[in-house]
Structure formats: structure tokens, C-alpha cells
Amino acid sequence: MTQQAFTPPTATSFRDRRRQKTEDDLQLMQLAAGLIRSSHASGVQPRQLATLIAGLPADLFEQGEYIYVEGDPAEHFHFLIDGTVRVLVGDHERELIQLRAPAILGHLGVLTGLPRSATVQACGDVRLARMSHRELWRVVASDDSAAQGLRRMLLASMSQLISQTNQRLVELAPRHGRRVAANPKKDQPRGKQQTAKDVVSALADTFDPDLCAQADNVTLVKTAADERHRYKG
């Protein structure tokens, strides 16, 4: 891995330098817009992220070099600016996915304090902008516009991750959750008197269809026995 300032000083004359800067600014704005688009983040302007990324040091990786190793402590995260990376897990480095620029990498570990949950390897030449754990929290605590953009970008990513893990938990709920009444009074206004039909509808699967059909003609009556039962309960 090699490190360099984000903008390479290739131009010499004032006019060349100005043109180079304009091109770099444009590239940064496109990168920032791509990051916002891919994360579906709201309330973030491309210029906020572009300003932030412009001030970060760049890391360059070549084909096959490791950017993160599974299990290592998460000390920094990256904006993937150019190139493609492979995400690998397990001792046999099973490939889960390939990510192309623009993308944000490794921020989860930095925010949660959890170790790297996967290995990330460069596919060809890769350029990234690096932000350390300390720098991240310094920026997050700041009130400036770039800090606001980064906060919202990270919040969008984290929200989506929680949504994804929630979906996984939904799959696990039938085996590991508690049993509840199906769809409890979902569309029923509060305070509405409950009829026999409401009760039967809620339990339709377990009731005889003929009984369901007669439910309109039945009214629930609170009896003295109900009151005694409630007191005892």
C-alpha cells in the first residue's frame, strides 16, 4: 500500500493547476453524489461530502493487496474512490461480494467498536480516502456543514444495516420469538365496542366456517361471571 495526498500535484502553470483543480473538484462532486445515491441518504448535499473527502489522505492498493483482514481491530474506514474490491469471509476466504467505487468501507467497525467482520482485498488498482477512528469522532462532534453531511451519510448506512438485520430477525422470529395475537386490533379504532364478528374474524382459521357466517347475528354480553373472573384475575 502507498499513501499520497488526495490531489496529485501534476499541473505546473497557474492555468494548468486551476484546470486540474476544477477537474478534481468535479470528480469529487460526482463521487459524493454517487455515494449519496447508493446509500439513499436524505438531507445530504454532494458538496458537503466532497469538501470532507478532499481533505483526507489517499491510500493506494494494488491487485491482491489486503485492505482489511477479518478479526483485526477497526481503526479507520475508507471511501472507495477508484476501483473494485472483493469482500471475503472465513478461513477459506469465501467471496461474498465485489464492491465498485463509489462506496464506503469499514465504517461499521469504527462506529461500533466491533472487529473487522470480513477481509477486503483489492481487485486491480484501488484508490481510497482514509479517515481514522479519532478523526471520525472529531468530525461527528463538529457543527460544520461537512460534518453534518458525514453524520447523515453514516446514519443512512447504519439505518439500512439495522433494517437488513431486522429482516433477518423476522426470519428467526417464528422459531425464537414469543407467540402473540395475530395482527392485534390493527385497524380497529380505540374504544369501539367489540362484536362477536370481530372476535371470530381474528381467529378465523381456528373456527368453523358456518359459525363465522352466523357471527353477525351474535352479540357479546358482559356477564356477572365475567366481572367476577376479572376480579379474581
Add this chain to the structure above:
Amino acid sequence: MTVAHDFGALPAFRACSAADLNRFVSTTTTRHFAPKTPLIRQGDAAQGAWLIVSGRCRVDVVAGDHALTIGHAGPGELVGELGLFTSGSRRSATVVAETAVAAFGIPMDLLDNDTIAPVLAIVERRALSSLAERVRHNTGSVRRCDDADAGANTSESWSAGFVGTLHRLFGG
């Protein structure tokens, strides 16, 4: 005791000026929820979030007639953040009031309102920390469930389950 007073008394917002707090309170919508009332329903379109001022909520994921409690939220915490910081999503969990709850509704378009930026910045910083905690909690829950399902063969299930989910999104 008003909701605005309760809000100003929350430790995270004590440093805010009265003018900032008043602007935030007058810009957002104040709602009161009775115990057992849902603030958010899983599957609904995610539009905006609730900032809890007082009371306590339970966060459940629901599948048919089963529910799994995945967390709780209290004063100063944000629930339904997916509807605030991303667009075009659906609620991934149900949030139910366990006690009487007072909350401020924050629609997505308020993110562009610069007059409430100082208070929103605090809300965002706190949300970043609490979401990190929720990720840790969810990670632990998924891992425990996967481990229980897989018995002795835990490492494979872990990879296929949580890590697969994680890296479809982030990769690192």
C-alpha cells in the same frame, strides 16, 4: 409540566439555548401515545421519525403470530430513523409504547431546515451512538439465534446468516 419543559431537561439538550429548543418544539409535531399504542408499524412506508421525550417504548420484529423484542427506547432517543435518514424505505420493526409516551415527530423535510440545525445536530450525534449500539445488539441476537439453530455447527451458520447480511451492504 409540559413536553417542552421535559425536553429541555434532558441532559443531552441542556446545553441548547432556550431559543433553539423553542424553535425545534414549534417546528415539530408533539404526540402523546397511551401504553400499548404503536408509534411505528412494521411494513408501513417509512416517513419521518419520532424523538422520544418521555416514557418508554419496546421495539419488536413481527412474523405472523410471533414477535421478537429487539430493544427498548427511552427519553432522548430516536425511533424510526430509517424514515428520516433514507428515502423510499419501509418500516422494518414495530415500536410500541410500554408506558405513556410523549414524542416529537420529525419529518424528513425538516433535515433541510437550518433554523433547527443546532438541535438536530445533537439528535444526529446521539442517534449515531444508539444505532451503533443497536447494530451490536442485533448482531448478538442474530448470532445467538443462528447458533441455537445450528447446534454444534455454529461457524458455518454465522457466516451464512449475519455476515452474509452484513456484507451484502458493507463488506467491511
